[in-house]
Amino acid sequence: MINKTIRQSAWLFVVPVVLLVAFNALIPLMTVVNYAFQETFGDNVFFWEGLTWFEQVLNSDRFHDAFLRQIMFTSIILLIEVPLGIAIALSMPRKGPWVSVCLVLMALPLLIPWNVVGAMWNIFALPDIGLLGYSLNSMGIDYNFTQQPISAWATMILMDVWHWTSLVVLLAYAGLTAIPEAYYQAARIDGASKWAVFKWIQLPKMKRVLTIAILLRFMDSFMIYTELIVLTGGGPGNSTTLLSIDLVKLALGQFDLGPAAAMSLIYFFIVLLICWVFYTLMMKNEKQ
Amino acid sequence: MTKIALQNIRHSYLGSPQTDGDFAIKHINTVFEDGGAYALLGPSGCGKTTLLGIVSGLISPTSGRILFDGEDITRVDTIHRHIAQVFQFPVIYDTMTVFDNLAFPLRNRKVPESDIKARVLDVAKMLDLEEGIHRRAASLTVDGKQKISLGRGLVREDVNVMMFDEPLTVIDQNMKWELRSKLKELHQNVRTTMIYVTHDQTEALTFADEVLVMYEGRVVQSGTPVELFEKPRHTFVGYFIGSPGMNIFPCQISGETVEFSGLPIECDNQIQGIRSLQDSQAITEIGIRPEYVRFSNQGIPVRICRVDDLGRHQLVHVEHEHHAIKLICPEDAPIPEGSACVRFEKSRTFLYADKWLAGEGSQS
Structure with a gap:
């Protein structure tokens, strides 16, 4: 500690990670920024456009619609998955051989590749040959997710709930099992009802894991792409075109690189902003 | 209530x-x-x-x-x-x-x-x-x-x-x-x-x-x-309560006397204790708290091993034929060096059979 030698060569050790981060994050991001402020006609010819693309995206009805759809989708799945996840976690056994059975069953949907989830649900829901679609139609319910926006939305939400509720369940379950037995015993002695136990013991003790669950589900659902492009491809019409699908259409379908780059950045900041707001709100009470 | x-x-x-x-x-x-x-x-x-x-x-x-x-x-x-x-x-x-x-x-x-x-x-x-x-x-x-x-x-x-x-x-x-x-x-x-x-x-x-x-x-x-x-009714009570716990040694019964490595020891519950042991195969032990073991001119010959100064009193570790005995002495009491003899106070020495106070029954 006394003979501190200063050797600048130590910096060499961080070079690999600097390069890695540069190539997988910084350079791509800066390329996007580059496109967002300029117009290009190929051949690496660029013209400065300033905030034009941003204004164009922010003022377009198309972006507004996709954004609203996105907010609606995320709100609906959060409203379903979080309470449902907690309810399932509460009803899972805390001890015994069934614990591992339940955990494995719960983890299964999370292990399936995302495009497979989309394909599974697509076939499952097909009105003529899919088990779900065919059953619904033979029960007299007019259901065709390839043509009716409402059916498409229902299928999309059902798929996401099936795929991702498990994540909330597993996190909530982890929070529940961490509660010492003495809390339940004390509550019994205090004469607390089941609801009081949930409200004053289980929910507060699950708060941290639920914060994580909500944040993860928010971010993932806000950026959902793979399952959805396979299931509906954004249709019928634009009815299930959420932000990421719209972005891909804009960037790769129409090849409007400038507006697409501007939209990417706006998208990125929206996610960042909402996460920050969420986190601040949920952690506010913690510090009191 | x-x-x-x-x-x-x-x-x-x-x-x-x-x-x-x-x-x-x-x-x-x-x-x-x-x-x-x-x-x-x-x-x-x-x-x-x-x-x-x-x-x-x-x-x-x-x-x-x-x-x-x-x-x-x-x-x-x-x-x-x-x-x-x-x-x-x-x-x-x-x-x-x-x-x-x-x-x-x-x-x-x-x-x-x-x-x-x-x-x-x-x-x-x-x-x-x-x-x-x-x-x-x-x-x-x-x-x-x-x-x-x-x-x-x-x-x-x-x-x-x-x-x-x-x-x-x-x-x-x-x-x-x-x-x-x-x-x-x-x-x-x-x-x-x-x-x-x-x-x-x-x-x-x-x-x-x-x-x-x-x-x-x-x-x-x-x-x-x-x-x-x-009066601990079980050797565990003697061991667990008190600091340090009770001294407990194996002993033999021969006729009406209790012997600790060949030396006769008088116990508080000797008469009814021995009577209760008639024909039984119980393991017999004697227990005495360190507070009631004293140095004396005659009695059990011991070798002094160590003296711990605990402030208000001294804890003396002695040994008699590989049986460790602890004594508590007042802080200013002179401690003999090398070898000495100790005596157990009769009214504080108890006979235990299979860990229970002999003659008192073992129900809980």
Whole structure:
């Protein structure tokens, strides 16, 4: 500690990670920024456009619609998955051989590749040959997710709930099992009802894991792409075109690189902003 | 206000217990008189917490009955037993204020809000929790939280018995003294029956009027701290209570005399002890507390091994034919060097058969 030698060569050790981060994050991001402020006609010819693309995206009805759809989708799945996840976690056994059975069953949907989830649900829901679609139609319910926006939305939400509720369940379950037995015993002695136990013991003790669950589900659902492009491809019409699908259409379908780059950045900041707001709100009470 | 009787309680955590070893509580018969302060003292795993759970109704005993004032409540649910319990670490409702925490048991019992307020403020005053009573309970220090756990029992007027499961384990040393005297003071004020579980003899002996020493699923002796010290009924009590514990040596019986490595030793319970041993194959031992072993001119020849200065007295380690003997001498007493002789005070020397005080029976 006394003979501190200063050797600048130590910096060499961080070079690999600097390069890695540069190539997988910084350079791509800066390329996007580059496109967002300029117009290009190929051949690496660029013209400065300033905030034009941003204004164009922010003022377009198309972006507004996709954004609203996105907010609606995320709100609906959060409203379903979080309470449902907690309810399932509460009803899972805390001890015994069934614990591992339940955990494995719960983890299964999370292990399936995302495009497979989309394909599974697509076939499952097909009105003529899919088990779900065919059953619904033979029960007299007019259901065709390839043509009716409402059916498409229902299928999309059902798929996401099936795929991702498990994540909330597993996190909530982890929070529940961490509660010492003495809390339940004390509550019994205090004469607390089941609801009081949930409200004053289980929910507060699950708060941290639920914060994580909500944040993860928010971010993932806000950026959902793979399952959805396979299931509906954004249709019928634009009815299930959420932000990421719209972005891909804009960037790769129409090849409007400038507006697409501007939209990417706006998208990125929206996610960042909402996460920050969420986190601040949920952690506010913690510090009191 | 209730007298609690435990009758022939046995409990096993296994589905179908076969041998005695399968039972966490082997056989317990005891009575907690109304308004008494009791301590259950014993090492980890002796069944103290299980016994507490049986009284509180959190555990249903494998066999036996629990009576509250003569009424069998063995199958009655915790909430209808009207008990209060303080756990090893503080159990508080984090998101509630101190006030709401204390009011919680009353609100669950649908007590009118005006009564709740008076009662809670009363208890908060008793426990010095008035300051910051409307702050979040989570912001309190650990001893403050433990006071809340205690307070949730005190606010209720219907409490039959208050139970403490090693409540000071997580409390700082200096706060321990304060909380311990607070508990004693509370007991004098509220006069509820209190049962205090601990493995710390100081805690048990300062808190309780009567201490039940538990060992391997049985109550081996119950009595006042003085009784436990003066006349241990089981070698474990001798070993566990006192610092250091009792000296215990193997001995032989020949005719009417008790011999310790060939030397005759006189015991307090010699006559009835030896009579009770007729024809039995019991393992015999003698026990004597270090306080009652003295240096003398004649007696058991010993070699002095070590002297520990413990401030107000000296602890002398001596040896007689590989049997280590401990003596406690006053701080200014001269300690012989090399070799010497020691004598056991007759009225403090006891004969044990299979670990139980000979001639006194071994029921629990």
